[in-house]
Amino acid sequence: MSKIIDSALVWFRNDLRVEDHHGLNQAIAKCDNIIAYYSFNPYHYGENKWGFKKTEKYRTKFLIESIKGLKAALKKLNITLIIDLESPQKTIPEIVKKYQVNYIYLQREWTEEELEEEKEVSKAIEGSISWERHYEQMLFHPEELPFDISQIPEVFSSFRKRCEKEVTIRPITALPKPLPLSNLLEKSYELPQLTDLGLENNETDHRSAFPFHGGTANALERLRLYFWENKKLSYYKNTRNGLIGSDYSSKFSPWLANGSISPKMIYWEIKRYEKSVQKNQSTYWLIFELIWRDYFKYISMKHGNKIFKIKGILERDYKWGNSYSVFDSWCEGKTSEPFVNANMIELKQTGWMSNRGRQNVASFFSKDLKMDWRIGAAYFESMLLDYDVHSNYGNWMYISGVGNDPRDRKFDIRWQAQRYDSNSKFQNLWLQNTLF
Numbered sequence: 001m002s003k004i005i006d007s008a009l010v011w012f013r014n015d016l017r018v019e020d021h022h023g024l025n026q027a028i029a030k031c032d033n034i035i036a037y038y039s040f041n042p043y044h045y046g047e048n049k050w051g052f053k054k055t056e057k058y059r060t061k062f063l064i065e066s067i068k069g070l071k072a073a074l075k076k077l078n079i080t081l082i083i084d085l086e087s088p089q090k091t092i093p094e095i096v097k098k099y100q101v102n103y104i105y106l107q108r109e110w111t112e113e114e115l116e117e118e119k120e121v122s123k124a125i126e127g128s129i130s131w132e133r134h135y136e137q138m139l140f141h142p143e144e145l146p147f148d149i150s151q152i153p154e155v156f157s158s159f160r161k162r163c164e165k166e167v168t169i170r171p172i173t174a175l176p177k178p179l180p181l182s183n184l185l186e187k188s189y190e191l192p193q194l195t196d197l198g199l200e201n202n203e204t205d206h207r208s209a210f211p212f213h214g215g216t217a218n219a220l221e222r223l224r225l226y227f228w229e230n231k232k233l234s235y236y237k238n239t240r241n242g243l244i245g246s247d248y249s250s251k252f253s254p255w256l257a258n259g260s261i262s263p264k265m266i267y268w269e270i271k272r273y274e275k276s277v278q279k280n281q282s283t284y285w286l287i288f289e290l291i292w293r294d295y296f297k298y299i300s301m302k303h304g305n306k307i308f309k310i311k312g313i314l315e316r317d318y319k320w321g322n323s324y325s326v327f328d329s330w331c332e333g334k335t336s337e338p339f340v341n342a343n344m345i346e347l348k349q350t351g352w353m354s355n356r357g358r359q360n361v362a363s364f365f366s367k368d369l370k371m372d373w374r375i376g377a378a379y380f381e382s383m384l385l386d387y388d389v390h391s392n393y394g395n396w397m398y399i400s401g402v403g404n405d406p407r408d409r410k411f412d413i414r415w416q417a418q419r420y421d422s423n424s425k426f427q428n429l430w431l432q433n434t435l436f
């Protein structure tokens, strides 16, 4: 009797790496033929309901670089990455048919658009197929959590304390061994240009705090410099509220957001650093921040689509405005607050903004301008290099008083500017050198 050949499609979305990738490992362990797939789905490059682009040029450029890295890493494993400019709903069923795929491996997602996408693909596939979903994006694996998802605490510190005590972080999944050369498809797929996706080319602004490129190799190089070469990790807690330059914080977020690096890879490297260089409050604090990232993922898993609703997870009724001119003045950095303006211009010119800046401009938008926080969140979604659905909507709800902040605070922008930019260096950097 001839052996049944199993073929797998590994569908990459926000897990753009080959290291620490359980799904890819499982596919290789189980199946004879492996094809990898990524779609620059046209939906992501269209307009959102507020009338601006869902994804702007900064993150797209970073994504193209990330896919370039993924393609090369997969090639070393003798796996072809199919790079698609059509929607997965259209192309995956064709691939399944052509290559007689019987397994689809993918990172499990739970937000609206991702689920809808999977449903559409599933509907369009003829015949039966096995869907193999894995969680690749958290530090604390859902199976290790000490709570049911419905019981995730609404206060971060309760979540953090129990997880820190009771969860063992899993080891890194080993890099798979290369497949036989015969696994490669006959054709290699080209990367798109920004213009193919309807976006203009852009040069990095010399003032950018994020002058880095996409892809796992660049993420690991950043980690090497920040941890091992410059030992900045040892000072992170004191510098993390900074505003200028690349070293006040780790800058891992854009790679984490698209999965070029996993939180576990960072965690285990911090542990290694703590053993061989130094363990202090700063080394712990980077883990603390990675737990915030997990927390917002679990909050969105618990509350589902409420994170996109105006009343948020608190179901609070506030009166929100939606004036276009108010929104426009915020985006363009033309409000009454220079500190807000400097941050918004930085975002517009580079796709980056510090955590301190984000807190201030979001508070100003929702609490001072009293604008519908979802419009601000959608603008961040469009512009940010590191947009991550859970962190973005979770933080926006938190700041806007409809999320997980029991204190419902408002930022005093003048006080914040005085405290974090007392000599106006940051404001001058973005307000004096910008030509309108």
Ligand code: FAD
Pocket (backbone or CB within 6 Å): 240, 249, 250, 251, 252, 253, 254, 256, 257, 286, 289, 290, 292, 293, 294, 296, 353, 354, 355, 356, 358, 359, 362, 380, 384, 386, 387, 388, 389, 391, 392, 393, 395, 396, 399
């Ligand atoms: P570091 O200070 O070096 O922290 C290390 C990592 O911890 C980060 O890379 C990130 O993964 C995680 N982290 C740190 N702070 C937070 C936080 N408040 N919430 C969740 N995770 C955190 N972060 C995103 O990754 N994507 C977003 O779309 C996003 N939107 C935000 C919107 C608002 C309104 C606010 C206030 C914050 C948002 N953040 C978002 C969180 C935070 O601002 C960024 O993660 C951080 O500034 C990234 O810089 P870094 O990698 O140098 O962070």
